[in-house]
Amino acid sequence: xxxxxxxxxxxxxxxxxxxxxxxxxxxxxxxxxxxxxxxxxxxxxxxxxxxxxxxxxxxxxxxxxxxxxxxxxxxxxxxxxxxxxxxxxxxxxxxxxxxxxxxxxxxxxxxxxxxxxxxxxxxxxxxxxxxxxxxxxxxxxxxxxxxxxxxxxxxxxxxxxxxxxxxxxxxxxxxxxxxxxxxxxxxxxxxxxxxxxxxxxxxxxxxxxxxxxxxxxxxxxxxxxxxxxxxxxxxxxxxxxxxxxxxxxxxxxxxxxxxxxxxxxxxxxxxxxxxxxxxxxxxxxxxxxxxxxxxxxxxxxxxxxxxxxxxxxxxxxxxxxxxxxxxxxxxxxxxxxxxxxxxxxxxxxxxxxxxxxxxxxxxxxxxxxxxxxxxxxxxxxxxxxxxx
Numbered sequence: 534x535x536x537x538x539x540x541x542x543x544x545x546x547x548x549x550x551x552x553x554x555x556x557x558x559x560x561x562x563x564x565x566x567x568x569x570x571x572x573x574x575x576x577x578x579x580x581x582x583x584x585x586x587x588x589x590x591x592x593x594x595x596x597x598x599x600x601x602x603x604x605x606x607x608x609x610x611x612x613x614x615x616x617x618x619x620x621x622x623x624x625x626x627x628x629x630x631x632x633x634x635x636x637x638x639x640x641x642x643x644x645x646x647x648x649x650x651x652x653x654x655x656x657x658x659x660x661x662x663x664x665x666x667x668x669x670x671x672x673x674x675x676x677x678x679x680x681x682x683x684x685x686x687x688x689x690x691x692x693x694x695x696x697x698x699x700x701x702x703x704x705x706x707x708x709x710x711x712x713x714x715x716x717x718x719x720x721x722x723x724x725x726x727x728x729x730x731x732x733x734x735x736x737x738x739x740x741x742x743x744x745x746x747x748x749x750x751x752x753x754x755x756x757x758x759x760x761x762x763x764x765x766x767x768x769x770x771x772x773x774x775x776x777x778x779x780x781x782x783x784x785x786x787x788x789x790x791x792x793x794x795x796x797x798x799x800x801x802x803x804x805x806x807x808x809x810x811x812x813x814x815x816x817x818x819x820x821x822x823x824x825x826x827x828x829x830x831x832x833x834x835x836x837x838x839x840x841x842x843x844x845x846x847x848x849x850x851x852x853x854x855x856x857x858x859x860x861x862x863x864x865x866x867x868x869x870x871x872x873x874x875x876x877x878x879x880x881x882x883x884x885x886x887x888x889x890x891x892x893x894x895x896x897x898x899x900x901x902x903x904x905x906x907x908x909x910x911x912x913x914x915x916x917x918x919x920x921x
Contacts, residue, residue, distance in 0.1 A: 568893075572896065581803070582811060597897070601899040604903060620676060621858065629669075634660075635663065648714060650715045663706075666722065671866060677702065678858070680858070693739075703722060799832070801828060821896045837895065869908065
């Protein structure tokens, strides 16, 4: 009887190939997975009591969050299989698709929490194109500077023309997002762009000039009434939380109370008084960190920050080992995730104004989970190319 011969490309053998295993940064994946699992527990805790009181299934948000996480993981592994060398072909498609998504919001979009930023597709699922615009902009900028660097002399920094083109790429999605208005996503786009500019070697004087122009533009936007009334109220609450404690400052004050009650080790998962009493609005999204502060305490909250530090560390390692446009993509993704995590945690602690940004990998939300899954997948693809 002829013995069974396993083909050379048998899927199980392919998965066990040490070369394929080495192509993944498992430390990065483990940190992201732990954040997602922690987020599932925090989202469940933040929503179960409210759903029970409403007579609904208390596991509804938990099930949706786990589904979003699973779909994000699928997108991660699909993106990780992409050959990062063809990034120059993928980037224009991602950028244009994200712009079309932002334009579609004004035609078929819905307004949620004051921002006309979502496209409702039925079944309780919503898509926020601004989340995907972050990745589209980063890849477009990376290809712009990466291709230009091939024609420049070694050590020659980008010139004024390249900087103008980069600002043009930023201006289109930035304007569309501000029209929604979505200040949080606009800040993330700006931070990610700034990170790519630094990684691309733009002269320091140009970077300082851009910061000055940005500050002046922000002041003019506030004085000129560009920001929506609720956004101005959030800034007022940030500067003086005691001004309207039962109004616009209510979310901030309740989040502070929840975190203060947590102490060193917290009140225990599902046992937070503020969380069980549903005192903190939007606690499964914008203020999910307050659940960690109350129920897991300082220790659990610090662990979440530590996991983000691991992701940023591994992302910077991948960027340092890469070259050209791949290095710029990795740097932009690190700036995106790092700034967004800082902004969300900061607004829970009262260090930054409330801008409606979710905590990456932790907050409830499909669009953010999908976009971040694609981002981590691209980091893995760049890492796979570096270790090949």
